[in-house]
Amino acid sequence: MSFTPSAISQQLRTLADEVGVPLTEPAGRGVRLTDAGHALVAEAEGVLAALARADAAVERLRTEPRGLVRLALFPSGARMLLPGLLERLDAVPGIDVVCRDVDLTPADLPALAADFDVVVSHRDETAPAPGTTRWRVVPLLREPLDVALPPRHPLARRRSLRLEELADEAWISVAVGWPVDDVLRSLAVATGATPRVVQRINDFGVTEELVAAGHGIALLPRYSTGDRGGRRLVRRPLSGVRAGRLIEAVMRTTTAERPAVATVLDALRAEAGAITAGRTRSPRDR
Secondary structure (H helix, E strand, O other): OOOOHHHHHHHHHHHHHHHOOOOEEEEOOEEEEOHHHHHHHHHHHHHHHHHHHHHHHHHHHHHOOOEEEEEEEOHHHHHHHHHHHHHHHOOOOOEEEEEEEOOOOHHHHHHHHHHOOEEEEEEEOOOOOOOOOOEEEEEEEEEEEEEEEOOOOOOOOOOOEOHHHHOOOEEEEOOOOOHHHHHHHHHHHHHOOOOEEEEEOOOHHHHHHHHHOOOOEEEEEOOOOOOHHHOOOEEEOEOOOOOEEEEEEEEEOOHHHOHHHHHHHHHHHHHHHHHHOOOOOOHHHO
């Protein structure tokens, strides 16, 4: 076993001191186990077997996609990505995904990335990406933002709209500091036209209802808005400016190495690719 007799004797004395009773006794020129020694050997077999199972479990987590992955998504991103993502992951045995929708701003990312394995976030495309080396940021898609109008609005027949001609409209935006409001303010700076915001609603579902009922217009994301083919809402792009939000997956660099997390990330990328390719529709359009 590549140990000297004195090293073995020292280990046995140390173990006996820890247990509190002798584990060996003289037997001729050698030693033999006492009753306590035999009992400890029997229990040690179970301990060694448990350690072997623990080593095997850790090795599987290191090499195979299995285990629990905690996922946080902003609400409209969850509406757009989550049904298809879970459908893709249903085909992958061994991975359990626990999801939570969180109304988040870029400032919330550090705290959320500490509590979740993957955070799906959004930001104004002119805003800087998270700049710390502690996080891995994976781009998923760019979602254009369109002007949403009631179907009978006088401008609904136009193919595109300019922000300057919408400045006098009643706008429904989100709370100050949230990404879509950041886009609207960036557009105002670029064009010199200041939108007249009459309501600030963070739930896009509520905003859709208000626009459909004629209570204002809004800047809404293209892929996650349920317009029912134009029957409920009319969506028109802004001309002369780029309006969009970047959707990204953010995770700790150490977490990103787990095979289960990498599998969830691959499924997120695939679902985002399907959405931008037009192969899926908003849940309300189905």
